[in-house]
Amino acid sequence: MKVGLFFGSFNPIHIGHLVIANHLAEYSDLDQVWFVVTPHNPFKKKSSLLDNYQRLEMVYRATKDYTKLKPSDIEFNLPQPNYTINTLVYLQEKYPDHAFSLIMGEDNLKSFHKWKNYELILENHHIYVYPRISKNKIETQFDGHKKIHYIDAPIMELSSTLIRNAIKTGKNVKPMLPEFVWEYLDEMNFYK
Numbered sequence: 001m002k003v004g005l006f007f008g009s010f011n012p013i014h015i016g017h018l019v020i021a022n023h024l025a026e027y028s029d030l031d032q033v034w035f036v037v038t039p040h041n042p043f044k045k046k047s048s049l050l051d052n053y054q055r056l057e058m059v060y061r062a063t064k065d066y067t068k069l070k071p072s073d074i075e076f077n078l079p080q081p082n083y084t085i086n087t088l089v090y091l092q093e094k095y096p097d098h099a100f101s102l103i104m105g106e107d108n109l110k111s112f113h114k115w116k117n118y119e120l121i122l123e124n125h126h127i128y129v130y131p132r133i134s135k136n137k138i139e140t141q142f143d144g145h146k147k148i149h150y151i152d153a154p155i156m157e158l159s160s161t162l163i164r165n166a167i168k169t170g171k172n173v174k175p176m177l178p179e180f181v182w183e184y185l186d187e188m189n190f191y192k
C-alpha cells in the first residue's frame with residue numbers, strides 16, 4: 001500500500017489541511033493519507049500547543065467521513081522532540097510492505113535542509129510538496145530533485161496561526177474549520 005504521511009502540529013487542523021490531504025488521496029498514486037499528529041516539532045515551542053490528545057481528537061473528528069484519510073498517534077510514544085527520520089524508520093519497520101511518502105507545504109520544504117538526516121529521508125522516500133504562500137514557486141536547493149514532486153493544486157492560504165489569532169480577537173472562524181472541529185473548539189473555549 002502507498003501511504004502519504006502528512007506530518008503536522010495541527011494546532012488546530014483546518015480546511016486547508018483537509019483540502020491538501022484529499023487532493024493527494026484523489027489525484028496521486030497514494031492509497032491513503034495519514035495525518036501524523038506531532039507532539040513536539042523540533043523547530044517549534046511546545047508551550048504554544050494544545051494537548052496532544054486534543055489535537056488528535058480534532059484530526060479524528062475532521063477525517064472520520066473520509067475513507068482514505070486516517071489519523072495517526074504514532075509519534076506520541078516516540079522520543080521528543082519528534083525528528084521525522086525516527087518516525088519513518090519506526091513506521092517502515094512496523095509496516096514493511098507499505099511505501100511511505102511525505103506530504104508537506106512549500107514553507108516546510110524551505111527549511112527541509114535543516115531537518116535531521118534529510119538526505120537519508122530523501123534517499124528512501126518521495127516528497128509531495130503542496131504550493132503555499134505565492135503562485136511563484138520559492139526556489140530551494142531541492143528544485144529538480146527526482147524525489148520531490150510539486151503538486152499542481154489550488155493554493156489554500158490558511159494557517160493554524162491565523163485561526164488561533166482570529167479566535168483570540170473574537171472573530172468568526174467557522175468557515176475555515178471542519179464543522180466538528182469548530183464545535184469542539186467553541187465548546188471547550190480553546191485559544192480564547
Ligand SMILES: Nc1ncnc2c1ncn2[C@@H]1O[C@H](COP(=O)(O)OP(=O)(O)OP(=O)(O)O)[C@@H](O)[C@H]1O
Pocket residue numbers: 007008009010011016017020103104105106107108130131132156157158159160161162
Ligand atoms: N494552507 C496551506 N497550504 C499548504 N500547506 C499547508 C497549509 N497549511 C498547512 N500546510 C502544511 O501542512 C503541514 C502541517 O502544518 P501545520 O500543522 O504546521 O499547519 P500551519 O497552518 O502551517 O500551522 P501554524 O500556523 O501553527 O504553523 C505542514 O507541512 C504545512 O506546510
Ligand SMILES: O=C(O)c1ccc[n+]([C@@H]2O[C@H](COP(=O)([O-])O)[C@@H](O)[C@H]2O)c1
Pocket residue numbers: 007008009010038040041042043044082083084085108114115116
Ligand atoms: O526531523 C526534523 O528535523 C524536523 C524539523 C522540523 C519539523 N519536522 C516535522 O515537520 C512536521 C511539520 O510540523 P508543523 O509544526 O509545521 O506542522 C512535524 O511533524 C515536525 O516534527 C521535523
